[in-house]
Amino acid sequence: MKTLIEFVNEKQNDFSYASGEFSRLLNDIGIASKYVHREVNKAGLADILGYEGTQNIQGEDQKKLDVFANDQFIKALKHGGQCCAIASEENDELVTYDNQISNNGKYVVAIDPLDGSTNIEVNVSIGTVFSVHRRKSEPGKPGIESDLLQRGTEMVAAGYVIYGSSTMLVYTTGNGVNGFTLDPSVGLFLLSHADIKIPDGGNIYSINEANYIYFPEGVKEYIRYCQDDDPKSLRPYTTRYIGSLVADFHRNLLRGGIYMYPGTKKNLNGKLRLLYECNPVAFIAEQAGGKASDGFRRTLEIQPESLHQRTPFFVGSKHMVEKAEYFMQYFSKDFDTTK
Numbered sequence: 001m002k003t004l005i006e007f008v009n010e011k012q013n014d015f016s017y018a019s020g021e022f023s024r025l026l027n028d029i030g031i032a033s034k035y036v037h038r039e040v041n042k043a044g045l046a047d048i049l050g051y052e053g054t055q056n057i058q059g060e061d062q063k064k065l066d067v068f069a070n071d072q073f074i075k076a077l078k079h080g081g082q083c084c085a086i087a088s089e090e091n092d093e094l095v096t097y098d099n100q101i102s103n104n105g106k107y108v109v110a111i112d113p114l115d116g117s118t119n120i121e122v123n124v125s126i127g128t129v130f131s132v133h134r135r136k137s138e139p140g141k142p143g144i145e146s147d148l149l150q151r152g153t154e155m156v157a158a159g160y161v162i163y164g165s166s167t168m169l170v171y172t173t174g175n176g177v178n179g180f181t182l183d184p185s186v187g188l189f190l191l192s193h194a195d196i197k198i199p200d201g202g203n204i205y206s207i208n209e210a211n212y213i214y215f216p217e218g219v220k221e222y223i224r225y226c227q228d229d230d231p232k233s234l235r236p237y238t239t240r241y242i243g244s245l246v247a248d249f250h251r252n253l254l255r256g257g258i259y260m261y262p263g264t265k266k267n268l269n270g271k272l273r274l275l276y277e278c279n280p281v282a283f284i285a286e287q288a289g290g291k292a293s294d295g296f297r298r299t300l301e302i303q304p305e306s307l308h309q310r311t312p313f314f315v316g317s318k319h320m321v322e323k324a325e326y327f328m329q330y331f332s333k334d335f336d337t338t339k
């Protein structure tokens with residue numbers, strides 16, 4: 001049984017920026033996620049235990065789970081001192097720490113502390129998604145926005161934690177993808193899925209089809225293709241959509257499939273955020289042998305312009321993403337935001 005800490009330390013030398021600091025940063029994220037796991041798992045107990053209004057029985061403010069998760073990750077990264085700035089879905093502005101150790105930190109983190117907000121209260125899988133870049137600005141001062149506005153191709157690590165039927169942490173540093181399952185009885189993440197590879201093809205497509213009438217023609221045509229009768233190529237495929245990016249992607253990663261959140265005429269860039277939702281998932285997909293794009297260009301090559309920027313997203317099995325791109329490029333050139 002290999003623990004996350006053992007694994008990260010062992011792999012440290014494979015990583016081009018080998019440093020104990022980076023290993024500590026990953027471990028800090030792992031620790032914070034255990035606190036989030038604990039709270040997520042007792043979410044339904046809040047009422048039974050007599051929590052009232054905004055205060056719990058100890059008179060502490062009762063925080064919504066997404067705010068709680070955000071606090072945990074920000075605290076853990078502050079404590080470690082390797083991170084000089086954070087972009088979080090929960091904070092409009094960049095989060096920096098006013099202390100010398102963090103100001104000397106080499107890394108910046110973009111994070112969605114608890115993604116899948118509509119599933120939080122209803123006992124359905126949710127997740128944390130994060131990416132790590134090296135800072136560009138001079139150490140000694142807090143990190144700045146341009147440290148975060150780096151392309152996905154510059155990422156040094158990315159990962160997600162899924163709080164599902166079990167809690168799992170999946171991460172990559174650009175040398176493949178590995179998954180660790182939390183054994184709650186001992187509080188340790190144990191290596192359970194070594195060197196994950198996504199099948200090149202699959203038969204699952206995941207999309208919020210209720211938005212069908214707003215979809216680009218390319219997506220409509222691709223959905224029609226997915227629903228065609230062609231047993232040789234596993235079609236008609238099957239639809240699976242939870243509404244939690246991490247959970248939908250994780251299932252497709254293990255089984256083979258495509259997840260899509262396209263742009264619409266009203267929202268050309270769709271819904272999902274580039275820095276802390278799409279980029280980390282894209283890096284993991286690519287490292288597992290899959291693909292990620294906005295329909296026209298590789299997600300990881302998009303130059304971010306703002307912290308909370310959105311992008312259309314097609315991610316998963318290589319052949320499936322290529323097929324969706326083909327339909328987008330053929331039927332929906334007007335959705336190409338590079339033009």
Ligand code: AHM
Nearest residue numbers: 114115116117118208243244245246
């Ligand atoms: P959130 O950050 O508010 O949770 O939104 C992101 C989530 C993704 O996890 C999920 O795939 C998508 O939004 C679902 O959106 P929709 O309800 O429009 O299908």
Ligand code: MG
Nearest residue numbers: 089112115116
């Ligand atoms: Mg989110």
